[in-house]
Amino acid sequence: MGMTMSEKILAKASGQANVKAGDIVWVKVDIAMMHDLLGPWLVDGGFQRLGGKLFDKEKVVVVSDHCTPPATVQQADILKFTRDWSRDQELPYYYEFEGPCHQVIVEHGHVRPGRLILGTDSHTCMAGGLGAFATGIGSTEMIGVLLTGETWLKVPETIKVVWDGRLPHGVYAKDMVLKTIKDLGHAGATYQTIEFSGSAISELSMDERLVLSNMAVEAGAKTGLIEPDHKVAEYLRSKGVTEEIDMISSDEDAAYSRVLYYNASELEPQVACPHEVDNVHPVSSVEGKAVDQVYLGSCTNGRISDLRIAAQILKGKKISKNIRCLVVPASQHIWMQANKEGILDILTEAGCIVNMPSCGACGGFTSGVIGAGEVVMSSSNRNFRGRMGSPKGEVYLGSPAAVAATAIEGKITDPRKYLPKEVMV
Ligand SMILES: CC(C)[C@H](C(=O)O)[C@@H](O)C(=O)O
Numbered sequence: 329m330g331m332t333m334s335e336k337i338l339a340k341a342s343g344q345a346n347v348k349a350g351d352i353v354w355v356k357v358d359i360a361m362m363h364d365l366l367g368p369w370l371v372d373g374g375f376q377r378l379g380g381k382l383f384d385k386e387k388v389v390v391v392s393d394h395c396t397p398p399a400t401v402q403q404a405d406i407l408k409f410t411r412d413w414s415r416d417q418e419l420p421y422y423y424e425f426e427g428p429c430h431q432v433i434v435e436h437g438h439v440r441p442g443r444l445i446l447g448t449d450s451h452t453c454m455a456g457g458l459g460a461f462a463t464g465i466g467s468t469e470m471i472g473v474l475l476t477g478e479t480w481l482k483v484p485e486t487i488k489v490v491w492d493g494r495l496p497h498g499v500y501a502k503d504m505v506l507k508t509i510k511d512l513g514h515a516g517a518t519y520q521t522i523e524f525s526g527s528a529i530s531e532l533s534m535d536e537r538l539v540l541s542n543m544a545v546e547a548g549a550k551t552g553l554i555e556p557d558h559k560v561a562e563y564l565r566s567k568g569v570t571e572e573i574d575m576i577s578s579d580e581d582a583a584y585s586r587v588l589y590y591n592a593s594e595l596e597p598q599v600a601c602p603h604e605v606d607n608v609h610p611v612s613s614v615e616g617k618a619v620d621q622v623y624l625g626s627c628t629n630g631r632i633s634d635l636r637i638a639a640q641i642l643k644g645k646k647i648s649k650n651i652r653c654l655v656v657p658a659s660q661h662i663w664m665q666a667n668k669e670g671i672l673d674i675l676t677e678a679g680c681i682v683n684m685p686s687c688g689a690c691g692g693f694t695s696g697v698i699g700a701g702e703v704v705m706s707s708s709n710r711n712f713r714g715r716m717g718s719p720k721g722e723v724y725l726g727s728p729a730a731v732a733a734t735a736i737e738g739k740i741t742d743p744r745k746y747l748p749k750e751v752m753v
């Protein structure tokens with residue numbers, strides 16, 4: 329019997345030739361990632377009591393992103409603690425104010441195919457888009473990882489999600505993943521890997537693939553894997569990675585717990601409605617719902633291709649007078665690229681506010697929280713009660729194109745209306 333990508337990565341990490349779903353394995357961790365909110369200030373007590381010595385500082389990456397820029401004194405204190413701790417531990421990889429950790433660790437080349445990456449954040453699974461087994465762990469568990477570089481994991485079963493065919497104009501990876509989560513349910517992949525494959529997945533850019541893996545956890549999955557290919561290899565080379573790339577793939581005869589098949593050409597734009605990420609409907613059934621805020625950003629959909637699509641839609645137009653539109657590039661690097669391409673000018677001329685790269689508005693942590701009764705159309709990944717501020721607010725999730733079209737009308741809008749065929753991507 330062959331092995332899935334998950335089984336292969338966990339076999340390697342546990343120093344065995346073969347493992348199978350259900351096995352409990354001791355694994356060596358390639359990258360331990362923490363962010364400010366669930367990082368040093370939470371782990372340090374236990375870490376110091378148990379010796380306070382990192383297993384390998386080259387393999388520990390810390391990113392301050394949730395409390396940036398700090399909106400309260402407590403957040404500023406957490407940020408200071410994180411910065412001081414990273415300096416005291418002489419960490420070579422501490423990033424601050426650069427954007428959400430998942431994007432930052434991809435851009436800095438920490439994410440590579442075949443690696444085992446554990447992070448104190450549920451969307452650590454995004455790194456699976458490059459073929460790494462990446463998953464979130466709690467801060468207490470992270471203490472053990474920091475001290476020993478090891479932990480145990482149960483090898484997950486894998487659900488294969490096959491998307492063949494060609495995506496229609498105006499339909500994106502976000503729509504694919506929302507549809508997949510609708511069908512799986514928000515807990516339908518609990519403790520399993522989702523492996524995305526098929527011709528529509530191979531066609532996707534790296535930016536778009538990361539959307540799928542990012543949201544795997546929204547169906548409860550441990551990680552969301554995509555087989556690495558030449559696009560991943562080229563991306564890593566462009567980031568200065570010179571070592572051999574592990575082009576890992578699942579064996580033909582690997583065992584899957586479930587296989588779902590989709591034809592991408594039949595997909596329409598999708599929207600996740602309050603207050604569950606699997607409450608997904610075609611945009612046509614929620615069109616016209618008035619919103620107060622539009623949010624284009626996050627580690628899910630704040631990348632350069634997302635900002636380009638929004639700029640195509642908003643160029644020469646104005647956002648509705650009834651709303652505010654927050655644009656948050658997913659990293660400083662993306663911010664600079666968008667600036668070079670004139671995208672930030674287009675968006676600000678349309679009336680959007682461009683905020684610094686951060687988790688702030690996405691999770692209702694710093695700037696951009698919503699009040700009771702307010703409705704948001706967001707390009708992010710979660711819409712549970714209170715996600716972006718008041719529990720009496722409502723969050724709808726859609727693609728960046730749907731978000732940009734909604735900004736123009738002030739109500740949820742089918743993006744295809746604003747994407748004439750010749751400029752659609
Ligand atoms: C703050 C943190 C617990 C959280 C996560 O783990 O995902 C956040 O990043 C989110 O997106 O909700």
Ligand code: SF4
Nearest residue numbers: 428626627687690691
């Ligand atoms: S989902 Fe939002 S809050 Fe969580 S890491 Fe991504 S940008 Fe930050």
